[in-house]
Amino acid sequence: MNPDTLNAVLDIGIVLAKVLFFILFPLSLVPLLVWLERKVSALIQDRPGPNRAAIGFVRLGGLIHLIGDTFKMLSKEQLIPRNVHLFHYLAAPVIIAGVALIILPVVPFADVIHLPGGKEISMQALHLDAGILWYFAMTSLMVYGVVLAGWASNNKYALLGGVRSSAQLISYELPLGLSVIGLIMTFGTVHLNDMVIAQGDLLFGFLPKWGIFIQPLAAIVFIVCAFAETNRAPFDLAEGESELVAGFHVEYGGMLFGTFFMAEYVAMVVASAMIATLFFGGWQIPYLPTERLIALAPVLSQVALAGAAVVMLGLAFLSYRFYAKYNGKFKDIRDKEGLIYCVLLILAAGGAFATMGALAMFGFPQEWGGPLFAALAQMGAFIGKILAICIFFIWVRWTLPRFRYDQLMFLGWKSLLPIALANIFLTGVMIFLTGGLKG
Amino acid sequence: MKPVKIKKVQREELNFWEKTYLVPIFQGMSVTAKHFVANLTGSIDKVNVDYPEEQKVMPKGYRGKHRLTQRDDGTVKCVACMMCATVCPANCIHIEAEEHENPEIEKRPKIFDIDLLRCVYCGYCVEACPCDAIRMDSGIYTIFAPKREDFVIHKDQLLQIKPQSEFAADARPKQGMPALPGHSAGTSSPQIFSPPARAENRDTEPMKQDSSLAPSKD
Ligand code: SF4
Numbered sequence: 334m335n336p337d338t339l340n341a342v343l344d345i346g347i348v349l350a351k352v353l354f355f356i357l358f359p360l361s362l363v364p365l366l367v368w369l370e371r372k373v374s375a376l377i378q379d380r381p382g383p384n385r386a387a388i389g390f391v392r393l394g395g396l397i398h399l400i401g402d403t404f405k406m407l408s409k410e411q412l413i414p415r416n417v418h419l420f421h422y423l424a425a426p427v428i429i430a431g432v433a434l435i436i437l438p439v440v441p442f443a444d445v446i447h448l449p450g451g452k453e454i455s456m457q458a459l460h461l462d463a464g465i466l467w468y469f470a471m472t473s474l475m476v477y478g479v480v481l482a483g484w485a486s487n488n489k490y491a492l493l494g495g496v497r498s499s500a501q502l503i504s505y506e507l508p509l510g511l512s513v514i515g516l517i518m519t520f521g522t523v524h525l526n527d528m529v530i531a532q533g534d535l536l537f538g539f540l541p542k543w544g545i546f547i548q549p550l551a552a553i554v555f556i557v558c559a560f561a562e563t564n565r566a567p568f569d570l571a572e573g574e575s576e577l578v579a580g581f582h583v584e585y586g587g588m589l590f591g592t593f594f595m596a597e598y599v600a601m602v603v604a605s606a607m608i609a610t611l612f613f614g615g616w617q618i619p620y621l622p623t624e625r626l627i628a629l630a631p632v633l634s635q636v637a638l639a640g641a642a643v644v645m646l647g648l649a650f651l652s653y654r655f656y657a658k659y660n661g662k663f664k665d666i667r668d669k670e671g672l673i674y675c676v677l678l679i680l681a682a683g684g685a686f687a688t689m690g691a692l693a694m695f696g697f698p699q700e701w702g703g704p705l706f707a708a709l710a711q712m713g714a715f716i717g718k719i720l721a722i723c724i725f726f727i728w729v730r731w732t733l734p735r736f737r738y739d740q741l742m743f744l745g746w747k748s749l750l751p752i753a754l755a756n757i758f759l760t761g762v763m764i765f766l767t768g769g770l771k772g
Numbered sequence: 773m774k775p776v777k778i779k780k781v782q783r784e785e786l787n788f789w790e791k792t793y794l795v796p797i798f799q800g801m802s803v804t805a806k807h808f809v810a811n812l813t814g815s816i817d818k819v820n821v822d823y824p825e826e827q828k829v830m831p832k833g834y835r836g837k838h839r840l841t842q843r844d845d846g847t848v849k850c851v852a853c854m855m856c857a858t859v860c861p862a863n864c865i866h867i868e869a870e871e872h873e874n875p876e877i878e879k880r881p882k883i884f885d886i887d888l889l890r891c892v893y894c895g896y897c898v899e900a901c902p903c904d905a906i907r908m909d910s911g912i913y914t915i916f917a918p919k920r921e922d923f924v925i926h927k928d929q930l931l932q933i934k935p936q937s938e939f940a941a942d943a944r945p946k947q948g949m950p951a952l953p954g955h956s957a958g959t960s961s962p963q964i965f966s967p968p969a970r971a972e973n974r975d976t977e978p979m980k981q982d983s984s985l986a987p988s989k990d
C-alpha cells in the first residue's frame with residue numbers, strides 16, 4: 334500500500350470515529366443524566382432515591398435502574414391511537430431526536446491535535462463556516478417536532494402543549510440570538526473553535542477571558558433562554574402535567590415516548606455544551622493554553638493521576654461510610670456492597686499510583702504522548718464543564734416552580750429582549766472605546 | 773340592588789432585586805444545595821422507611837386488615853349475629869351461620885368472608901360487633917394479592933392474623949368458652965367476658981370495645 338492510500342484510509346477512519354463519538358457521546362450521557370436527575374432530586378428532597386434494582390448484589394446506587402428502564406422502554410408494546418395523523422405522528426419524535434443529535438458535532442471538544450507526522454486532527458466532526466449559526470438554525474427546527482407532535486396526536490392537551498411550546502420557543506429565540514451577537518462582536522468570529530481559542534487569554538492578568546466575564550449580561554440572557562429552548566423547568570410549560578397531563582407527548586407511549594425523553598436530555602447536553610463553549614471557555618483549561626499543556630505534559634500527567642487517585646480514595650471512604658451505616662439491613666451479600674466498592678476503589682487508586690511510578694521510571698513519551706495528553710485533558714475539562722452545567726440544569730429544575738404563562742411572556746419580551754439589545758449597544762460602545770479585545 | 777362590595781387587596785411590591793428574579797432564585801438554590809450536600813454526606817437523619825426490610829409501626833387505632841379474635845381454645849369468637857354485615861356501608865362482609873355445639877353460644881359462622889377490595893376501612897364492623905370478635909388492629913396496611921379472588925379473605929385466614937406486635941399487650945385477653953353442660957371444657961377462666969383493662973385515653977383507641985356492649989351472660 335502506498336502512503337497516499339494509507340493516509341486516505343486513515344482520514345476516513347478518523348472521520349468515522351468522530352461521527353460515532355459525536356452520536357454516542359450524548360446518547361450515552363442520557364442514562365447518566367436520568368440517573369443524576371433522579372438521584373439529585375431525591376437528595377434535594379431528603380429521599381434516598383432509586384436504590385433497589387440489582388444484578389446480584391450490584392446496585393451501584395441506583396445505576397442498575399437504568400438498564401431496567403431501557404429494557405422496559407424497548408420491550409413495551411407500541412400503541413398508536415386510532416385518530417392520529419400517522420405520518421406526522423411518527424415524524425415528530427424523529428425530527429426532535431435527529432435535530433437534537435445533529436447540533437453537537439459543531440462543538441469543538443479539544444484543540445486541533447498536531448500529530449508528529451504533521452497530521453492535524455480537528456476535534457469537531459462538522460466544519461461549518463456557520464459555526465454558532467448552525468446551533469440557532471437547528472434549535473429552531475426543534476419546535477417543529479413539538480408542534481407536529483401536538484397537532485398530529487389529535488388531542489386537545491397535546492395541541493395546547495404544542496402551541497404553548499411554539500409560542501415560548503419563538504419568544505425566547507430572539508433574546509437567545511441577540512445575546513450571542515455581543516459575543517460575536519467581541520470575538521469577531523462565528524467559529525466556535527476560534528471563540529474558544531480567544532477565551533484562552535487572561536483578563537487583567539489573572540482572570541481567564543471566559544465569555545461569562547467579558548459578557549456577563551449575555552451569559553445570563555443566554556443561559557435563561559437555553560433553559561427555555563430545552564423545555565426544562567422552570568420553562569416546561571409545554572408539558573405542565575398539572576394542567577396539560579403531559580403536554581405534547583400525551584399520546585405517545587413505549588419507545589416513541591422514549592425518543593422524546595431521550596431527545597430532551599440530548600437537548601440538555603447540547604445546551605450545556607453551547608453554554609460551556611460560549612461562556613465557560615470550552616475546552617480551555619484556565620492558565621494552561623495548549624502549548625504549555627503539551628510542554629508540561631510529563632508533570633501534569635503525574636498531577637492528574639495523583640488527583641484521580643485522591644478522588645478514588647475519597648469515594649472509597651464514602652462507600653465505606655455507606656457500608657458502615659447500612660450494614661446488616663438486608664442480611665445477605667448486599668450488605669457488603671459498599672465494602673466491595675471500597676476495596677475496588679482502593680485497588681484502582683493503587684493502579685493510578687503504579688502508573689505514576691511507571692511513567693516516572695520509563696520517562697514520558699513526549700513526542701506523541703504530549704499532544705495526546707493535551708487533547709485528553711482538554712476533552713476531560715470540556716466534558717466536566719458539560720456535566721457541571723447539566724447538574725446545574727437539574728438543580729434549577731428541582732428548586733424552581735414553573736412560570737405562569739403570562740410571566741413567561743413578560744420575562745421573554747419585556748426583560749430578556751431589552752437586556753439583550755442593551756447588551757449589544759454596550760458591547761459596541763466598549764469596543765469603540767477600547768478597540769476591541771486586543772486593546 | 774345591594775352595592776357590590778369591593779375589597780382592595782394590598783399586593784406586596786417586589787423590590788428591585790426581587791424583580792430581577794435572579795437573587796431569589798439563588799436564595800432558593802442555596803436552600804436546595806444545603807439539603808443536597810447534607811444528604812450526600814449523610815448528616816441528615818434518614819426519615820424514610822426501607823419498606824420491605826423495615827415496616828412502619830402503625831399508630832394505635834390504625835384501621836388495618838381485619839382479623840377475627842379467638843377464644844382460649846382457638847375457636848372463633850364470632851357468634852354470627854350479622855351486626856357487622858348489616859352495618860357495613862360497603863356491603864362486603866358475607867356470613868353464613870351454623871349451629872354451635874355449645875347451646876349457650878348458639879351460633880357460629882360457617883363462612884365469614886370479607887372482600888377487601890370493596891372494604892372502605894371505615895371500622896364500623898368493629899364498632900358494631902357486640903362481642904369483640906372482629907378487630908382491625910393487625911397493623912397490616914399493605915393488602916396485595918395476585919388475583920382478584922384472593923382479596924376475599926375467609927374465616928380461617930382471618931383467624932390467623934395477629935394483632936400488631938406493639939399492641940399485643942393491649943389486646944384484650946382471650947376469653948373462655950362457657951362450659952358445656954356435662955362437658956368440662958378446658959377453660960382457663962370461668963369468667964366468660966373478663967372486663968378489659970380500661971385505657972386511660974379512649975379517644976386514641978377507637979378499637980376497644982366497651983364491655984357494657986357485650987351481651988350479658990347472666
Ligand atoms: S371496615 Fe367498614 S367497609 Fe370494611 S368491612 Fe368493616 S364495616 Fe365494612
Ligand code: SF4
Binds near residue numbers: 849850852
Ligand atoms: S358483629 Fe361480631 S359477632 Fe356479629 S357476626 Fe360480626 S363479627 Fe360476628
